[in-house]
Amino acid sequence: MKRLIVGENITKAFGAGVEKRKVLDGISVEINAGEFVAVMGPSGSGKSTLLFALSGMDKVDSGYITFDGVDLSRLSDNALADIRRRKMGFVFQQPTLLKSLNLLDNIMLPAMRDSGEKAAQLAAKARVLMQRTDILELEKRDVTQASGGQLQRVGICRALMNDPQIIFGDEPTGALNSTAASEIMALLSEIHRTGTTILLVTHDVKVAAQTERVLYLFDGKIAGEYRPGLANLHHDDLKAHEEGLTAWLTEMRF
């Protein structure tokens, strides 16, 4: 299987002097192309930091990370930006959208940067994605005129605009109620089925149970790994996966 991301012995610390704290303490991970991986762990354990490091948004202190065979530490800011724009998609807990643009424009924005295609073609593509995520009727609205769940879907559409190899999600369902959360998860699962790699930070057992592999982060280290089971799940199996995962997590915490 092709390895999309390889992180080896990554360390990262914040602060200086006595204040200095290692947030990532020698982490090694591999994410294979097409995988659906969840990262769990207590608050402050370094999950977001890891995600930022693996996506090249943040530099690490030592260790190295390759994405699609390219060593990220050797790349300039601009080259990293190019990779993020062309090969990665991001979804966050809060809808990270530009307030000055309407929803359709927000979705088109990263794709417009490489304007090989005409605006009309990109708009058409964005509309297809909006149709798929059931928010087409909102295209002209402002960021303030949509619900949290709808905004998350806008974020997902934007992440999909450049047909990324991987989508990074940092608690994309964290701010949603359970109905909205399961809708978003269903959407992500569907995207995963089309072959896109997904790396998801989450607190939610229900969410993590729907992935293929769960990494448990503790004190800057990967404390354990768990495979909930089969890739393509049926709804009835979900309960079983959840129970298995919960048991494993309880074990991990003590």
Add this chain to the structure above:
Amino acid sequence: MYFRTIRNDILRSKAITLTTMLFITTAAMLVALAVILVVNLTGAIDTLMTRAQTPHFMQMHAGALDMTRLTTFAGKHKDVADFQVMEFLNMDGAQIVFPGGSLAGSVQDNGFSVQSEHFDFLLDLDGNIIQAADGELYVPISYMQDDTTSIGDRVEVAGKALVVTGFLRDSQMNSLLSSSKRFLVSHNDFAALKDSGSMEYLIEFRLHDLDALGTFETAYAAAELEAAGPTLTYPLFKMINAISDGMMIALLLLVSLLIVAIAFLCIRFTLLAKIEDEYREIGAMKAIGLRVSDIKQIYLAKYAALAAAGSVLGLALSFVFRNALLANIWLHMGESANAAQAPLLGGLGVLLLFGGVLVYVNGVLEQFRRISPAEAIRFGIVQGKTGGIHHFNLSQNRLLGVNVFLGAKDVLTRKRLYVTMLTVLVLAAFISILPQNLYTTIASKDFSTYMGIGDSDLRIDLQQMNNIAVKATDIAQALENDKDISRYVVLTTYTFRVRMPDGTQRRIPVELGDHTVFPVAYAAGRAPTAADEIALSVLHANELGRQVGDSLILLVGGQEQQFTVCGLYSDVTNGGKTAKAAFSDATADIVWSVISAELVDETRVDEKAAEYATKFAFAKVTGIEGYIVQTFGSTIRAVAQAARVASVVAVLITILITVLFMRMLIVKDRYSIAVMKIFGFTNTDIKMQYLSRAVFVLLIGVSLGTLLANTLGETLVGAAISFFGAASFKFTINPFFAYLLSPLLMAGAVLVATGGGTLDAGQIIITGIIKE
């Protein structure tokens, strides 16, 4: 708690707070200076005119004088308090030789007098009446200022040696705008010089009550007394004394107005940015039940502290600089009697400014009322500002690159913020272009046509002499035969009497001849062409209560004749009260004659002037440019200096405000920048977006500013100038500066400032902002 909030707020936005204070300080300083100058100027003029006992009414007269008749008239008229006739010995400038050269090139009528006995005294620089001893010469103060001479110099006047013993203040002829200058000598020296010049008389009256001036003027005219020369009155002397410093005060006030406007814009910008930033907090404060007035108080207190500090500092600075600006007034007019009140009134002016700032801040803060707590907490951004630009969408964008699009869109979305920067640019364009236009205008030959001087190359004056008509014909003949002269015209001024509605008569000087050859600029109507048409100077028309189309009755050759007023023009020459007509009448009294000529090759003006000056020694020949330079020279130089300073100031203001603005935007936009960086926008992309915003604002601001400065500015300056007697006004614009250099300078300033201000725009640490 308020105090802590204010302190934190100021510390967090040091640069803009400091800048705002800087502008308030400068504005306070300028306002205080203007007030101090006004108080000192009016006071000093009063002191000077009281000490010197300036005449209330003065008739200049060249020719025979009937002293008995005048004395009888003065004795019989109930309003006359005192009367005298002073002798003014007019001397050709070439006859007055200073160590540095003669006054041959001077356009002034230089002449000699002895100290007067009753009133109209010539004063020394301490304000005392000068008593000149034999061999001593007292020189008008303006020759000290232009370094013509200094104390101790030996001067030769018509071959007689005199020593410059001191300088004198002349309450009626101090200003360069009054065309005569009086030198003071002893009685003996005066007698010795008598044959070397032509005698002119100053027939002077002091009245018991200045209010009776109008009736007295009428009575004097009706009595048909000596009147071969201009008539001048107390109010006119006062105005002439006030003009040059008055201009400076007007300029100070204008600049302080612009600075106040910029200070207000800084405040507005900071507050709007604040409201955008702290929308959520302000909403939350409202939600937990704080009143709007409570919240406003926090910010009001901040600006009150700021404005108070700026005002005090400005006032203090005005005391530092005032002596430099007062020097001119002190030199020309001496100390002011009410100088003590000046700082007090200056303080009052600053207090007014302080109040103005608070009222303005209060007004801007009213926007707090519009914040809905519910929306603020739910969305955390200012609502309802995208109005009208919903159609400006990325999905429909075909023309612009995405960075340019985002820049333009941002400007359109946050109009109110950018309008502030736009206004600063417009004001800066004003500051840069207006003084420059004023300079090119005053310095241009056209300008003289607004001042009552026709646009010719050469001007030959025949004044204070006999047989003016014959001499004028001689010169005209010579001009006619000179193939270097393309056109010329003889304009001769005669005195006529005009019949007033109440039946009384008044003498007015009327310039006869062809007024279409070198026309002056008409504020209304046109030059007289038909024999029954007359044009009046604006001051004159106001006094006679006439407008274009009205009629006027003149006594011509003893007959009443009706004229139609066909035009109004501005005039600063000869006391400003003149008339022009096209009829002819050989019987009237000639006052003077002016011959204007145009050269085929205008570069040969100096050569031709010299030629005619030698050929006709009795005439005063000047190139028009020289005439203008000598009349307005010091004003032109001052304005040129001011224009250069203004351009530099405009560029500095542009850079300062742009840098501040961009820094502030970057801080405000860090979230958007982070979002864009996550999705793969490079640092260069981000910088491009800021540059596009700047260019977008720049294009609009500079073109609007340039356009307004060149049009609206004309109206503004015209209004200011009309105050001094010039009625219609048009800018002479130097297109290279106004439409190319100045916009380019400002564009350069904005681009450099944007580049510098956004150097680290992309360096934002994304992960610090997008933290889950």
